[in-house]
Amino acid sequence: MTGTFALFDIQNFLTPLKRVLPPMLVVVVAAIATPWPAFAIGAAAIAMSLLAANPFAADERGRLDTLYSTLPVSRRSVVVGRYLALLAVYAVVAVLATVVAIVVPLVRGEEVDYSVLLPVNLVSLVIFSVALAVQLPFFFSLGFTRARPMMYLPVAVLIGAFYLASQTGLLDRVDPAAVASGNPAVLALVGVGGSLVALVVSAVVSIARYGRRPL
Amino acid sequence: MSTSAISVTGLSRTQGTFRLDSIDLDLPTGLVMGVVGPNGAGKTTTIKSILGMLAPESGSITLFGGEAPGTAAANERLGVVLDQPFVSPDWKVSGVARRLAKFYSAWDAAAFAALLVRFGLDPEARVGTLSRGQGVKLSTAVALAHHPQLLILDEPTSGLDPVSRADLIDVLREFMVDETHSILFSTHITTDLDTLADLILVIDSGRVAYSGTLDGLQEEFAMVRGTEQLDPQTLARVMGLRRTGSRFEGLIRVGDTALFGPTTIIDAVSTDDVVVHLARRTPERQEHAS
Numbered sequence: 001m002t003g004t005f006a007l008f009d010i011q012n013f014l015t016p017l018k019r020v021l022p023p024m025l026v027v028v029v030a031a032i033a034t035p036w037p038a039f040a041i042g043a044a045a046i047a048m049s050l051l052a053a054n055p056f057a058a059d060e061r062g063r064l065d066t067l068y069s070t071l072p073v074s075r076r077s078v079v080v081g082r083y084l085a086l087l088a089v090y091a092v093v094a095v096l097a098t099v100v101a102i103v104v105p106l107v108r109g110e111e112v113d114y115s116v117l118l119p120v121n122l123v124s125l126v127i128f129s130v131a132l133a134v135q136l137p138f139f140f141s142l143g144f145t146r147a148r149p150m151m152y153l154p155v156a157v158l159i160g161a162f163y164l165a166s167q168t169g170l171l172d173r174v175d176p177a178a179v180a181s182g183n184p185a186v187l188a189l190v191g192v193g194g195s196l197v198a199l200v201v202s203a204v205v206s207i208a209r210y211g212r213r214p215l
Numbered sequence: 216m217s218t219s220a221i222s223v224t225g226l227s228r229t230q231g232t233f234r235l236d237s238i239d240l241d242l243p244t245g246l247v248m249g250v251v252g253p254n255g256a257g258k259t260t261t262i263k264s265i266l267g268m269l270a271p272e273s274g275s276i277t278l279f280g281g282e283a284p285g286t287a288a289a290n291e292r293l294g295v296v297l298d299q300p301f302v303s304p305d306w307k308v309s310g311v312a313r314r315l316a317k318f319y320s321a322w323d324a325a326a327f328a329a330l331l332v333r334f335g336l337d338p339e340a341r342v343g344t345l346s347r348g349q350g351v352k353l354s355t356a357v358a359l360a361h362h363p364q365l366l367i368l369d370e371p372t373s374g375l376d377p378v379s380r381a382d383l384i385d386v387l388r389e390f391m392v393d394e395t396h397s398i399l400f401s402t403h404i405t406t407d408l409d410t411l412a413d414l415i416l417v418i419d420s421g422r423v424a425y426s427g428t429l430d431g432l433q434e435e436f437a438m439v440r441g442t443e444q445l446d447p448q449t450l451a452r453v454m455g456l457r458r459t460g461s462r463f464e465g466l467i468r469v470g471d472t473a474l475f476g477p478t479t480i481i482d483a484v485s486t487d488d489v490v491v492h493l494a495r496r497t498p499e500r501q502e503h504a505s
Contacts, residue, residue, distance in 0.1 A: 001287060004317050011314065015305060062303035062342075069268045070301075071318045072291040214230075215268040 001073045005081030006088065009055060013089055019054065020093075023047035027097045031104040038113070038120045040104070044097035045124035046155055048090045049131035053151040055082060056144035065143070065215045079140060079206045083132070083199060090128050094121060118184055122191030127158060129195035133202035141209035218280035220244045220365045220397035225274035226264055235260050235421045237274070242414070244364075245394045247387075249408035249429075250401040251490050252418035258401045261418065262369045265399070266295065278365065291319065294358030296368040300350040304343025308336055308353060312360065319361035330356035334382065348379040355386060366390060366398045372407050380404070384411060405486035415486065419493040433483050437472060438492075440464045441479035449474045455492025466492035 014020055023044065030043035059065050068078050098117055105112045131154035138147035165171040223240040235257045242248045250258050263269045265276055267285015282289035302311050308331065316322040331338055334352035336345075345353060351371050358366060366387070372380045384407060390396055391411075402408065408415065408429070415432060417425040425435055439453060442461045450456065452474060453465035466488060467474075472481055 008314055058303060063301035066301040069266060069285060070290055070295040072287040073318060074287055
Protein backbone atom coordinates (compact mmCIF):
# COMPACT_ATOMS: atom_id res chain seq x y z
CA MET A 1 0.00 0.00 0.00
CA THR A 2 2.99 2.34 0.43
CA GLY A 3 3.53 2.38 -3.34
CA THR A 4 -0.18 2.96 -3.95
CA PHE A 5 -0.15 5.90 -1.56
CA ALA A 6 3.03 7.32 -3.16
CA LEU A 7 1.40 7.25 -6.60
CA PHE A 8 -1.78 8.78 -5.14
CA ASP A 9 0.33 11.55 -3.57
CA ILE A 10 2.27 12.23 -6.77
CA GLN A 11 -1.00 12.52 -8.67
CA ASN A 12 -2.27 15.01 -6.08
CA PHE A 13 1.00 16.97 -6.16
CA LEU A 14 0.66 17.39 -9.92
CA THR A 15 -3.04 18.34 -9.80
CA PRO A 16 -3.55 20.95 -11.05
CA LEU A 17 -0.44 20.84 -13.24
CA LYS A 18 -0.01 24.61 -13.01
CA ARG A 19 1.15 24.06 -9.42
CA VAL A 20 4.42 22.62 -10.80
CA LEU A 21 5.00 25.52 -13.19
CA PRO A 22 6.53 28.01 -10.67
CA PRO A 23 9.45 25.72 -9.70
CA MET A 24 10.09 24.93 -13.35
CA LEU A 25 10.09 28.64 -14.11
CA VAL A 26 12.63 29.19 -11.30
CA VAL A 27 14.80 26.46 -12.81
CA VAL A 28 14.73 27.98 -16.30
CA VAL A 29 15.30 31.54 -15.03
CA ALA A 30 18.22 30.30 -12.88
CA ALA A 31 19.83 28.73 -15.93
CA ILE A 32 19.31 31.72 -18.18
CA ALA A 33 19.81 34.64 -15.82
CA THR A 34 22.99 33.45 -14.11
CA PRO A 35 26.39 32.82 -15.65
CA TRP A 36 26.26 29.23 -14.33
CA PRO A 37 23.55 27.21 -16.10
CA ALA A 38 24.15 24.34 -13.64
CA PHE A 39 22.72 26.62 -10.98
CA ALA A 40 19.34 25.52 -12.37
CA ILE A 41 19.84 22.22 -10.56
CA GLY A 42 20.46 23.96 -7.22
CA ALA A 43 17.47 26.22 -7.87
CA ALA A 44 15.36 23.10 -8.40
CA ALA A 45 16.43 21.80 -4.98
CA ILE A 46 15.58 25.09 -3.26
CA ALA A 47 12.24 25.46 -5.06
CA MET A 48 11.27 21.87 -4.27
CA SER A 49 12.31 22.35 -0.62
CA LEU A 50 9.78 25.17 -0.40
CA LEU A 51 7.11 23.13 -2.18
CA ALA A 52 7.52 20.10 0.07
CA ALA A 53 4.85 21.57 2.34
CA ASN A 54 2.26 21.66 -0.46
CA PRO A 55 0.84 18.18 0.14
CA PHE A 56 0.30 19.04 3.81
CA ALA A 57 -1.53 22.24 2.85
CA ALA A 58 -3.68 20.15 0.50
CA ASP A 59 -4.34 17.69 3.34
CA GLU A 60 -5.76 20.46 5.50
CA ARG A 61 -7.74 22.03 2.70
CA GLY A 62 -9.43 18.78 1.70
CA ARG A 63 -9.45 17.12 5.17
CA LEU A 64 -7.33 14.41 3.58
CA ASP A 65 -5.90 13.25 6.91
CA THR A 66 -9.44 12.11 7.68
CA LEU A 67 -9.54 10.35 4.31
CA TYR A 68 -6.23 8.58 4.99
CA SER A 69 -7.51 7.35 8.34
CA THR A 70 -10.50 5.71 6.64
CA LEU A 71 -8.55 4.13 3.77
CA PRO A 72 -7.08 0.64 4.05
CA VAL A 73 -3.62 2.11 4.43
CA SER A 74 -1.58 2.35 7.61
CA ARG A 75 -0.25 5.65 8.93
CA ARG A 76 3.25 4.26 8.37
CA SER A 77 2.46 3.78 4.68
CA VAL A 78 1.14 7.33 4.49
CA VAL A 79 4.40 8.70 5.89
CA VAL A 80 6.75 6.53 3.81
CA GLY A 81 4.58 7.03 0.72
CA ARG A 82 4.81 10.80 1.08
CA TYR A 83 8.61 10.75 1.41
CA LEU A 84 8.81 8.57 -1.73
CA ALA A 85 6.38 10.81 -3.62
CA LEU A 86 8.35 13.97 -2.81
CA LEU A 87 11.62 12.29 -3.79
CA ALA A 88 10.08 11.09 -7.05
CA VAL A 89 8.80 14.55 -7.93
CA TYR A 90 12.20 16.02 -7.02
CA ALA A 91 13.94 13.44 -9.22
CA VAL A 92 11.83 14.47 -12.21
CA VAL A 93 12.43 18.18 -11.57
CA ALA A 94 16.17 17.56 -11.09
CA VAL A 95 16.36 15.67 -14.40
CA LEU A 96 14.53 18.51 -16.16
CA ALA A 97 16.86 21.04 -14.48
CA THR A 98 19.87 19.05 -15.69
CA VAL A 99 18.47 19.07 -19.22
CA VAL A 100 17.95 22.84 -18.95
CA ALA A 101 21.54 23.22 -17.65
CA ILE A 102 22.77 21.45 -20.78
CA VAL A 103 20.43 23.04 -23.31
CA VAL A 104 20.91 26.68 -22.26
CA PRO A 105 24.69 26.83 -22.99
CA LEU A 106 24.14 24.91 -26.23
CA VAL A 107 21.58 27.50 -27.33
CA ARG A 108 24.02 30.27 -26.36
CA GLY A 109 26.73 28.56 -28.40
CA GLU A 110 28.82 27.93 -25.30
CA GLU A 111 30.62 24.80 -24.22
CA VAL A 112 28.73 22.60 -21.76
CA ASP A 113 30.72 21.77 -18.63
CA TYR A 114 29.54 18.21 -18.10
CA SER A 115 31.99 17.66 -15.24
CA VAL A 116 29.99 19.84 -12.83
CA LEU A 117 26.63 18.22 -13.47
CA LEU A 118 27.12 15.22 -11.19
CA PRO A 119 28.62 17.15 -8.22
CA VAL A 120 25.99 19.87 -8.49
CA ASN A 121 23.25 17.25 -8.66
CA LEU A 122 24.65 15.52 -5.59
CA VAL A 123 24.96 18.72 -3.59
CA SER A 124 21.40 19.65 -4.63
CA LEU A 125 20.15 16.24 -3.61
CA VAL A 126 21.76 16.68 -0.20
CA ILE A 127 20.20 20.15 0.16
CA PHE A 128 16.75 18.84 -0.78
CA SER A 129 17.06 15.74 1.40
CA VAL A 130 18.17 17.69 4.46
CA ALA A 131 15.37 20.22 3.91
CA LEU A 132 12.89 17.37 3.67
CA ALA A 133 14.39 15.57 6.65
CA VAL A 134 14.08 18.69 8.81
CA GLN A 135 10.60 19.81 7.69
CA LEU A 136 8.54 16.67 7.37
CA PRO A 137 8.53 15.47 10.99
CA PHE A 138 7.06 18.85 11.97
CA PHE A 139 4.37 18.71 9.29
CA PHE A 140 3.45 15.14 10.17
CA SER A 141 3.40 16.00 13.84
CA LEU A 142 1.58 19.34 13.78
CA GLY A 143 -0.11 19.67 10.41
CA PHE A 144 0.49 22.39 7.83
CA THR A 145 -0.81 25.49 9.62
CA ARG A 146 1.05 24.99 12.88
CA ALA A 147 4.28 23.83 11.22
CA ARG A 148 4.22 26.41 8.44
CA PRO A 149 7.34 28.34 9.59
CA MET A 150 9.30 25.11 9.03
CA MET A 151 8.67 25.55 5.32
CA TYR A 152 11.16 28.41 5.20
CA LEU A 153 13.58 27.32 7.91
CA PRO A 154 15.81 24.96 5.88
CA VAL A 155 16.26 27.50 3.08
CA ALA A 156 16.87 30.28 5.62
CA VAL A 157 19.47 28.12 7.39
CA LEU A 158 21.10 27.31 4.05
CA ILE A 159 21.31 30.97 3.06
CA GLY A 160 22.59 31.86 6.54
CA ALA A 161 25.23 29.14 6.40
CA PHE A 162 26.31 30.27 2.93
CA TYR A 163 26.55 33.86 4.14
CA LEU A 164 28.57 32.86 7.21
CA ALA A 165 30.87 30.66 5.15
CA SER A 166 31.52 33.50 2.73
CA GLN A 167 32.07 36.02 5.54
CA THR A 168 34.50 33.78 7.43
CA GLY A 169 36.45 32.86 4.30
CA LEU A 170 35.46 29.23 4.58
CA LEU A 171 33.87 29.34 1.15
CA ASP A 172 37.14 30.55 -0.42
CA ARG A 173 38.91 27.47 0.84
CA VAL A 174 36.51 25.18 -1.02
CA ASP A 175 37.82 24.38 -4.47
CA PRO A 176 34.84 23.45 -6.70
CA ALA A 177 37.21 22.12 -9.33
CA ALA A 178 38.76 19.73 -6.82
CA VAL A 179 35.33 18.54 -5.76
CA ALA A 180 34.27 18.12 -9.37
CA SER A 181 37.39 16.15 -10.21
CA GLY A 182 36.84 13.75 -7.33
CA ASN A 183 36.01 10.10 -7.85
CA PRO A 184 32.38 10.15 -9.10
CA ALA A 185 31.61 6.89 -7.31
CA VAL A 186 32.82 8.28 -3.98
CA LEU A 187 30.93 11.54 -4.53
CA ALA A 188 27.76 9.63 -5.38
CA LEU A 189 28.18 7.36 -2.38
CA VAL A 190 28.65 10.28 -0.01
CA GLY A 191 25.83 12.36 -1.52
CA VAL A 192 23.26 9.59 -1.93
CA GLY A 193 24.28 7.77 1.25
CA GLY A 194 24.16 10.89 3.36
CA SER A 195 20.79 11.87 1.93
CA LEU A 196 19.42 8.42 2.52
CA VAL A 197 20.53 8.36 6.16
CA ALA A 198 18.96 11.79 6.80
CA LEU A 199 15.70 10.75 5.16
CA VAL A 200 15.47 7.40 6.94
CA VAL A 201 16.05 9.00 10.36
CA SER A 202 13.50 11.70 9.52
CA ALA A 203 10.95 9.13 8.31
CA VAL A 204 11.31 7.11 11.52
CA VAL A 205 10.60 10.24 13.57
CA SER A 206 7.68 11.17 11.31
CA ILE A 207 6.13 7.69 11.60
CA ALA A 208 6.27 7.90 15.39
CA ARG A 209 4.86 11.44 15.49
CA TYR A 210 2.11 10.89 12.91
CA GLY A 211 1.14 7.62 14.56
CA ARG A 212 0.34 9.47 17.77
CA ARG A 213 -1.28 12.53 16.22
CA PRO A 214 -5.02 12.95 16.85
CA LEU A 215 -6.74 13.43 13.48
CA MET B 216 -23.55 -16.53 17.98
CA SER B 217 -23.20 -13.32 15.92
CA THR B 218 -20.01 -11.30 16.36
CA SER B 219 -19.98 -7.63 17.18
CA ALA B 220 -19.40 -5.24 14.32
CA ILE B 221 -18.18 -2.77 16.93
CA SER B 222 -17.29 -3.47 20.52
CA VAL B 223 -16.20 -0.62 22.78
CA THR B 224 -15.44 -1.14 26.45
CA GLY B 225 -14.58 1.57 28.96
CA LEU B 226 -13.51 4.10 26.34
CA SER B 227 -12.16 7.23 28.02
CA ARG B 228 -10.37 10.21 26.61
CA THR B 229 -9.81 13.77 27.77
CA GLN B 230 -9.71 16.61 25.27
CA GLY B 231 -9.17 19.99 26.86
CA THR B 232 -11.92 20.41 29.43
CA PHE B 233 -14.08 17.67 27.90
CA ARG B 234 -13.88 14.08 29.10
CA LEU B 235 -15.33 11.04 27.39
CA ASP B 236 -15.91 8.83 30.37
CA SER B 237 -15.99 5.07 30.21
CA ILE B 238 -18.16 4.60 27.12
CA ASP B 239 -19.44 1.06 26.49
CA LEU B 240 -20.96 0.23 23.14
CA ASP B 241 -21.79 -3.04 21.45
CA LEU B 242 -23.17 -3.14 17.93
CA PRO B 243 -24.02 -6.70 16.91
CA THR B 244 -23.61 -7.59 13.24
CA GLY B 245 -26.80 -7.04 11.28
CA LEU B 246 -28.14 -4.15 13.36
CA VAL B 247 -28.30 -0.36 13.15
CA MET B 248 -27.33 1.72 16.16
CA GLY B 249 -28.22 5.40 16.37
CA VAL B 250 -26.00 7.63 18.47
CA VAL B 251 -27.73 10.73 19.77
CA GLY B 252 -26.90 13.45 22.21
CA PRO B 253 -26.57 17.22 22.43
CA ASN B 254 -23.71 19.13 20.82
CA GLY B 255 -20.47 18.48 22.63
CA ALA B 256 -21.81 15.33 24.28
CA GLY B 257 -19.03 13.16 22.87
CA LYS B 258 -20.59 11.56 19.79
CA THR B 259 -17.88 12.62 17.36
CA THR B 260 -15.08 11.83 19.82
CA THR B 261 -16.55 8.34 20.20
CA ILE B 262 -16.77 7.88 16.44
CA LYS B 263 -13.26 9.22 15.85
CA SER B 264 -11.96 6.78 18.44
CA ILE B 265 -13.77 3.91 16.71
CA LEU B 266 -12.15 5.00 13.43
CA GLY B 267 -8.70 5.03 15.04
CA MET B 268 -8.33 8.78 14.53
CA LEU B 269 -8.04 9.35 18.28
CA ALA B 270 -6.21 7.03 20.63
CA PRO B 271 -8.18 6.19 23.78
CA GLU B 272 -6.54 6.90 27.14
CA SER B 273 -8.15 3.76 28.46
CA GLY B 274 -10.56 1.13 27.31
CA SER B 275 -10.61 -1.11 24.27
CA ILE B 276 -12.15 -0.95 20.81
CA THR B 277 -12.46 -3.85 18.37
CA LEU B 278 -14.17 -4.06 15.01
CA PHE B 279 -15.54 -7.19 13.31
CA GLY B 280 -14.85 -9.34 16.33
CA GLY B 281 -11.14 -8.63 16.68
CA GLU B 282 -9.68 -6.03 14.30
CA ALA B 283 -8.06 -2.98 15.88
CA PRO B 284 -9.48 0.35 14.71
CA GLY B 285 -7.61 2.28 12.03
CA THR B 286 -5.86 -0.76 10.58
CA ALA B 287 -5.84 -1.48 6.86
CA ALA B 288 -7.71 -4.76 7.44
CA ALA B 289 -10.50 -3.04 9.38
CA ASN B 290 -10.78 -0.11 6.97
CA GLU B 291 -11.12 -2.45 3.98
CA ARG B 292 -14.48 -3.54 5.47
CA LEU B 293 -15.56 -0.10 6.61
CA GLY B 294 -17.38 2.78 4.91
CA VAL B 295 -17.40 6.23 6.50
CA VAL B 296 -19.65 9.23 5.88
CA LEU B 297 -19.07 12.43 7.81
CA ASP B 298 -20.98 15.72 7.73
CA GLN B 299 -18.63 17.03 5.03
CA PRO B 300 -16.74 15.22 2.28
CA PHE B 301 -13.11 14.57 3.06
CA VAL B 302 -11.68 14.71 -0.42
CA SER B 303 -9.86 17.53 -2.17
CA PRO B 304 -12.10 20.31 -3.54
CA ASP B 305 -9.84 20.32 -6.63
CA TRP B 306 -10.76 16.77 -7.64
CA LYS B 307 -13.51 15.92 -10.04
CA VAL B 308 -16.20 13.53 -8.81
CA SER B 309 -14.96 10.91 -11.28
CA GLY B 310 -11.39 11.60 -10.11
CA VAL B 311 -12.34 10.73 -6.54
CA ALA B 312 -13.25 7.22 -7.66
CA ARG B 313 -10.16 6.92 -9.87
CA ARG B 314 -7.90 7.81 -6.96
CA LEU B 315 -9.56 5.79 -4.21
CA ALA B 316 -10.29 2.64 -6.23
CA LYS B 317 -6.61 1.65 -6.09
CA PHE B 318 -6.75 1.30 -2.31
CA TYR B 319 -9.63 -1.18 -2.15
CA SER B 320 -9.53 -4.78 -3.33
CA ALA B 321 -13.32 -4.80 -3.76
CA TRP B 322 -13.87 -1.38 -5.35
CA ASP B 323 -16.88 -1.61 -7.66
CA ALA B 324 -16.68 1.10 -10.32
CA ALA B 325 -20.10 0.13 -11.72
CA ALA B 326 -21.72 0.43 -8.29
CA PHE B 327 -20.09 3.85 -7.78
CA ALA B 328 -21.30 5.03 -11.20
CA ALA B 329 -24.80 3.74 -10.45
CA LEU B 330 -24.87 5.65 -7.15
CA LEU B 331 -23.76 8.85 -8.90
CA VAL B 332 -26.67 8.46 -11.32
CA ARG B 333 -29.08 7.70 -8.48
CA PHE B 334 -27.89 10.76 -6.53
CA GLY B 335 -27.84 12.96 -9.64
CA LEU B 336 -24.15 13.80 -9.29
CA ASP B 337 -22.22 14.99 -12.33
CA PRO B 338 -18.99 12.96 -12.66
CA GLU B 339 -17.29 15.99 -14.24
CA ALA B 340 -18.17 18.37 -11.39
CA ARG B 341 -15.39 19.51 -9.08
CA VAL B 342 -15.87 18.52 -5.44
CA GLY B 343 -15.44 22.16 -4.40
CA THR B 344 -18.51 23.18 -6.41
CA LEU B 345 -20.85 20.62 -4.79
CA SER B 346 -23.50 21.68 -2.32
CA ARG B 347 -23.46 20.26 1.19
CA GLY B 348 -26.10 17.70 0.30
CA GLN B 349 -24.25 16.67 -2.85
CA GLY B 350 -21.08 16.34 -0.80
CA VAL B 351 -22.78 13.92 1.58
CA LYS B 352 -24.14 11.98 -1.39
CA LEU B 353 -20.65 11.75 -2.87
CA SER B 354 -19.28 10.55 0.48
CA THR B 355 -22.04 7.94 0.63
CA ALA B 356 -21.23 6.71 -2.89
CA VAL B 357 -17.54 6.47 -1.94
CA ALA B 358 -18.38 4.68 1.32
CA LEU B 359 -20.55 2.09 -0.43
CA ALA B 360 -18.49 1.51 -3.58
CA HIS B 361 -16.15 -1.00 -1.99
CA HIS B 362 -18.99 -3.08 -0.51
CA PRO B 363 -18.23 -2.50 3.18
CA GLN B 364 -19.76 -4.57 5.95
CA LEU B 365 -19.98 -1.69 8.39
CA LEU B 366 -21.02 1.90 7.75
CA ILE B 367 -20.13 4.61 10.23
CA LEU B 368 -21.96 7.88 9.69
CA ASP B 369 -21.40 11.01 11.74
CA GLU B 370 -24.32 13.42 11.36
CA PRO B 371 -24.66 12.85 7.62
CA THR B 372 -28.21 14.20 7.43
CA SER B 373 -27.63 17.55 9.14
CA GLY B 374 -28.14 20.29 6.57
CA LEU B 375 -29.80 18.00 4.04
CA ASP B 376 -33.17 18.86 2.56
CA PRO B 377 -36.00 16.39 3.30
CA VAL B 378 -35.76 14.73 -0.14
CA SER B 379 -32.01 14.17 0.17
CA ARG B 380 -32.48 12.84 3.71
CA ALA B 381 -35.12 10.42 2.53
CA ASP B 382 -32.81 9.31 -0.35
CA LEU B 383 -29.98 8.67 2.08
CA ILE B 384 -32.18 6.75 4.51
CA ASP B 385 -33.45 4.64 1.58
CA VAL B 386 -29.89 3.80 0.56
CA LEU B 387 -29.06 2.83 4.15
CA ARG B 388 -32.16 0.61 4.33
CA GLU B 389 -31.10 -1.15 1.13
CA PHE B 390 -27.62 -1.59 2.60
CA MET B 391 -29.16 -3.33 5.60
CA VAL B 392 -30.94 -5.93 3.46
CA ASP B 393 -27.72 -7.95 3.77
CA GLU B 394 -27.76 -9.36 7.29
CA THR B 395 -23.97 -9.25 7.57
CA HIS B 396 -24.10 -5.45 7.35
CA SER B 397 -24.25 -3.03 10.28
CA ILE B 398 -24.54 0.74 10.69
CA LEU B 399 -23.45 3.14 13.42
CA PHE B 400 -25.29 6.39 12.79
CA SER B 401 -24.81 9.58 14.78
CA THR B 402 -27.46 12.23 14.21
CA HIS B 403 -29.24 15.23 15.67
CA ILE B 404 -32.35 14.44 13.66
CA THR B 405 -33.79 11.68 15.76
CA THR B 406 -36.69 11.04 13.37
CA ASP B 407 -34.07 9.56 11.02
CA LEU B 408 -33.69 6.77 13.53
CA ASP B 409 -37.36 5.97 14.05
CA THR B 410 -37.62 3.63 11.10
CA LEU B 411 -33.98 2.67 10.76
CA ALA B 412 -32.36 2.07 14.13
CA ASP B 413 -32.61 -1.14 16.13
CA LEU B 414 -30.53 0.20 18.98
CA ILE B 415 -29.91 3.62 20.38
CA LEU B 416 -27.05 5.06 22.37
CA VAL B 417 -27.70 8.33 24.16
CA ILE B 418 -24.50 10.15 25.13
CA ASP B 419 -24.59 13.11 27.46
CA SER B 420 -21.62 15.03 28.87
CA GLY B 421 -19.24 12.27 27.82
CA ARG B 422 -21.21 9.45 29.47
CA VAL B 423 -23.70 6.90 28.25
CA ALA B 424 -27.13 8.08 29.42
CA TYR B 425 -28.92 5.20 27.77
CA SER B 426 -27.98 2.20 25.67
CA GLY B 427 -30.56 -0.25 24.40
CA THR B 428 -33.48 -0.58 22.02
CA LEU B 429 -35.65 2.31 20.90
CA ASP B 430 -38.59 0.73 22.74
CA GLY B 431 -36.44 0.39 25.83
CA LEU B 432 -36.04 4.16 25.88
CA GLN B 433 -39.73 4.37 26.78
CA GLU B 434 -39.15 1.95 29.64
CA GLU B 435 -36.20 3.98 30.94
CA PHE B 436 -37.44 7.56 30.67
CA ALA B 437 -40.75 9.39 30.95
CA MET B 438 -41.92 12.99 30.58
CA VAL B 439 -43.41 14.61 33.64
CA ARG B 440 -45.73 17.61 33.47
CA GLY B 441 -47.71 19.36 36.19
CA THR B 442 -48.44 22.40 38.28
CA GLU B 443 -47.81 21.19 41.82
CA GLN B 444 -44.95 22.55 43.95
CA LEU B 445 -42.11 20.09 44.01
CA ASP B 446 -39.85 19.64 47.00
CA PRO B 447 -36.12 20.10 46.31
CA GLN B 448 -35.39 16.36 46.48
CA THR B 449 -38.02 15.53 43.86
CA LEU B 450 -36.98 18.52 41.80
CA ALA B 451 -33.45 17.18 41.69
CA ARG B 452 -34.69 14.06 39.91
CA VAL B 453 -36.16 16.06 37.02
CA MET B 454 -33.80 16.44 34.08
CA GLY B 455 -34.07 19.54 31.91
CA LEU B 456 -36.73 21.15 34.09
CA ARG B 457 -38.67 23.84 32.30
CA ARG B 458 -41.13 26.19 34.01
CA THR B 459 -43.81 28.26 32.32
CA GLY B 460 -45.74 30.24 34.95
CA SER B 461 -46.93 27.66 37.46
CA ARG B 462 -46.44 24.76 35.04
CA PHE B 463 -43.37 22.58 34.87
CA GLU B 464 -42.09 19.96 32.49
CA GLY B 465 -39.09 17.67 32.53
CA LEU B 466 -37.58 14.27 31.94
CA ILE B 467 -37.44 11.63 34.67
CA ARG B 468 -36.33 8.05 35.04
CA VAL B 469 -39.35 5.75 35.04
CA GLY B 470 -38.25 4.44 38.42
CA ASP B 471 -38.84 7.91 39.90
CA THR B 472 -42.49 8.09 38.81
CA ALA B 473 -43.76 7.31 42.31
CA LEU B 474 -42.16 10.50 43.67
CA PHE B 475 -44.76 12.60 41.89
CA GLY B 476 -48.30 13.23 43.04
CA PRO B 477 -51.53 12.16 41.35
CA THR B 478 -52.04 15.54 39.67
CA THR B 479 -48.81 15.16 37.73
CA ILE B 480 -49.04 13.83 34.18
CA ILE B 481 -46.54 11.16 33.20
CA ASP B 482 -46.14 10.79 29.41
CA ALA B 483 -44.16 8.53 27.10
CA VAL B 484 -40.96 10.07 25.72
CA SER B 485 -39.71 10.50 22.19
CA THR B 486 -36.00 10.24 21.41
CA ASP B 487 -36.03 14.00 20.91
CA ASP B 488 -37.47 14.53 24.42
CA VAL B 489 -34.58 12.60 25.90
CA VAL B 490 -31.90 14.45 23.94
CA VAL B 491 -33.42 17.90 24.52
CA HIS B 492 -33.96 17.46 28.25
CA LEU B 493 -30.59 15.85 28.85
CA ALA B 494 -29.02 18.84 27.09
CA ARG B 495 -30.81 21.18 29.50
CA ARG B 496 -29.76 19.17 32.51
CA THR B 497 -26.78 21.26 33.57
CA PRO B 498 -27.62 23.84 36.30
CA GLU B 499 -26.89 26.83 34.05
CA ARG B 500 -29.15 25.48 31.35
CA GLN B 501 -31.87 24.57 33.87
CA GLU B 502 -31.84 28.10 35.20
CA HIS B 503 -31.87 29.56 31.71
CA ALA B 504 -34.75 27.32 30.67
CA SER B 505 -36.80 28.27 33.69
